[in-house]
Amino acid sequence: MKLPNILKEIGEVADKEGINAFVVGGFVRDLLLGVDDKDIDIVVEANAIDFAEKFNVGAYCNTPLHATHGGFKTATIDIGGYKIDFVTARKEHYKKPAALPQIEPATIREDLFRRDFTVNSIAISLNKNSFAEIVDFYNGQKDLKDKKIRVMHDKSFIDDPTRIFRAIKFKHRLGFDVEPYTQKLIKEAVAIGMIAKLKNQRIKKEIDLILKEPNALKIISELRGYGIGEM
Numbered sequence: 189m190k191l192p193n194i195l196k197e198i199g200e201v202a203d204k205e206g207i208n209a210f211v212v213g214g215f216v217r218d219l220l221l222g223v224d225d226k227d228i229d230i231v232v233e234a235n236a237i238d239f240a241e242k243f244n245v246g247a248y249c250n251t252p253l254h255a256t257h258g259g260f261k262t263a264t265i266d267i268g269g270y271k272i273d274f275v276t277a278r279k280e281h282y283k284k285p286a287a288l289p290q291i292e293p294a295t296i297r298e299d300l301f302r303r304d305f306t307v308n309s310i311a312i313s314l315n316k317n318s319f320a321e322i323v324d325f326y327n328g329q330k331d332l333k334d335k336k337i338r339v340m341h342d343k344s345f346i347d348d349p350t351r352i353f354r355a356i357k358f359k360h361r362l363g364f365d366v367e368p369y370t371q372k373l374i375k376e377a378v379a380i381g382m383i384a385k386l387k388n389q390r391i392k393k394e395i396d397l398i399l400k401e402p403n404a405l406k407i408i409s410e411l412r413g414y415g416i417g418e419m
Contacts, residue, residue: 191228194268198230199314201243207234210296210311210323212275217307220332221362228272231299231311237263240274278302282347286385289347297325304351305358306331306338335364345377349386352377353394356410360403378415 195211202209209232218225232239240263261276277299280289289302300309300323310332311323322329331338337355345351352374359366366374377383383391398407 190268191270194270194272195314196319198243199316199319201239202232202314203316205234205239205242207232207239208296209233209239209314211314212296212300212311213303213308216310216312216322217328217332219312220310220329226270228270230272230274230314231277231296232274233277233293233296236261236274236276240265243274280347285346286349286382296323300325301340303340304344304348304354306340307336307358307362307364309340331367335362336367337362337364337370338367339370339373342373345373346382349377349382350390350394352383352414352416353391353398353411356407356414357398357401360407360410361401374414383416 198209209230211228212231213229215225215228230236244265261278263274265272265274277294277296278291279294279298280291280302282289294302296311300311303309306326306328308328309324309326310328313319313321313323326340337359339345339351339355355366355370355374358364398404401407
């Protein structure tokens, strides 16, 4: 099944259920950059597990939901060579720095604001009356054009210090620059010991992902330049 058909069928289910559905995040970033991406994130303003089950019947795909997360209301389907994650639109609250977030249902605007960088905060509508319209509340398209990695808000690296690893990873993967204010926030977060507040398994996960990157050594070298030397 070709991707445009998959996305249109997701939109059809959303229209039938009376909810809004969007493709979001890294897939949209890569699409706008002309880069192929087989991982697709779908955000719905509803319970994503229920939505995935309704999509996953009859003429749509009828394949097993091979992964679900009840707490975060997410589900995953493999279809047509694509891995599709269905995610409930949500906003996040951090009880303390570097902790995993508490979540609650939200609008697409709130969901996009919780993301790491502006270039990852762009969505595309899948509903029939707005199909393929770009949703860009936070100027992600401008930063794509300018080749800038820009954090979403001042506390982003305090809430989730793993975003520091991802900022440098995306810089080298995309050939972008980390814009100066975001660099400043990274340095401040490292200086006050935010990396040390992360659980070891979360650091290991980020390092494992970095080691899969073509520019892994450059990424690690730059992280060390910021004072992250536990690698």
